Amino acid sequence: MRVWVWGVFLALMAFAQGTDPREEAKRQKELLLQTAGILPTELVVQQGEELFNRKGPSGKTMAECDFGLGKGVLEGAAARLPRYFLDTGRVEDLDGRIVTCLTRVLGYKPQEVKRQEVVALAFYIASKSTGHKIQVRLLFPEERALYALGEKLFYARSGQRDIGCATCHITYVKRRAGVLPYADVLGEDKSWTHWPAYRYSNDQIWTMQDRIRACYGNIGHPQPNFYSTPILALELFLAYNNNGAVVEEWPAFVR
Ligand code: HEC
Structure with missing residues (x-):
């Protein structure tokens, strides 16, 4: 069977058996926390924070970037993305805005931007929107x-x-x-x-x-x-x- 058929099949099976995926995720999270002492999400957020404070070739850090609520303002910013940005004349989402920041403000060349770093930065910036409403x-x-x-x-x-x-x-x-x-x-x-x-x-x-x-x-x-x-x-x-x-x-x- 093709992979996607399996995926849908397994999802339906879980549903039929009454395994609530959210409950299961909670259980797995507890398990990991007990064995590792820290969650992978926290580790990635930390890594993202370090990247955020790293100086680029221009000598600037990402604190010089505007994620929609003003320079360096991260609180709630990710919950309001995607949005149109006047400085680029484009609609950008969190990932795209991070790339814009790394290239236009920090001075990296587009080919120097690593996907894993973008994701870590996205984790860090998104962590500042916990508790916020999507707007x-x-x-x-x-x-x-x-x-x-x-x-x-x-x-x-x-x-x-x-x-x-x-x-x-x-x-x-x-x-x-x-x-x-x-x-x-x-x-x-x-x-x-x-x-x-x-x-x-x-x-x-x-x-x-x-x-x-x-x-x-x-x-x-x-x-x-x-x-x-x-x-x-x-x-x-x-x-x-x-x-x-x-x-x-x-x-x-x-x-
Ligand atoms: C063949 C069925 C199928 C099609 C077609 C499909 N998806 Fe999905 N999608 C799934 C399944 C199954 C999941 C949950 C996967 C899991 O739990 O690991 C999912 C998960 C998602 C999620 C995450 C939902 C959540 O609650 O976290 C998003 C967003 C999503 N799909 C978007 C899309 C978009 C956009 C398209 C069209 C390009 C699409 N999907 C086409 C089956 C499908």
Whole structure:
């Protein structure tokens, strides 16, 4: 059987057996904490903080960067991304804004930016939004256009199996019952707030970009590149539809 079929199968089995994935994640977290004394999420956040305070070729640190709420302000900033930035004239998400900061402010060349460092920085910056509400807006035409693209991509179907995100991620029952059209995108538990996260099932650190790329991979669709427009568009669409959700813990700890 293909990998994606297995994934869906296992998810359904867990559901049928009543194994709550959240409870299971909590249990795994406790276990790790007991054996290692520290969580992998905390280690990555620490690493991200060190990178944040490291001077780039320009002699500046990331404290000189604006993540949307002003230079060096991190508290709650990640909960308001993606958003349009005047200085780049683009909508940027957390990952993309980190790359902008590393290249434009710290002076690294684009090819010098390491993905693992971007993820560690994303973990650190996101950790400053725990307890904050997701607040993403569509004020600028660029944001509205990207949202429209994300919506299109989410409902588009393609490939040999003719499936797309919505095939697996929309609860049709609710839609028929006439609930707000997108209130149920990716379920009621506000999945936007699950990422960035540490995945204990395969010991990986992922941001939302990794999550979305993996889902494209699962359906045998070519994976859009990191920082590409389709990824960003889907992120904006998902974030907007998760507005108001409170971030329980960033980075999260998931299966
Ligand atoms: C074949 C079914 C399938 C398709 C199609 C699919 N996904 Fe997924 N997706 C899953 C499964 C299963 C999970 C949960 C995986 C896990 O728990 O490890 C998931 C998880 C996710 C999550 C994380 C949800 C959470 O609560 O943490 C996001 C976001 C997501 N998918 C986005 C997408 C997007 C965007 C697309 C379209 C490009 C897509 N998915 C297409 C099956 C699918």
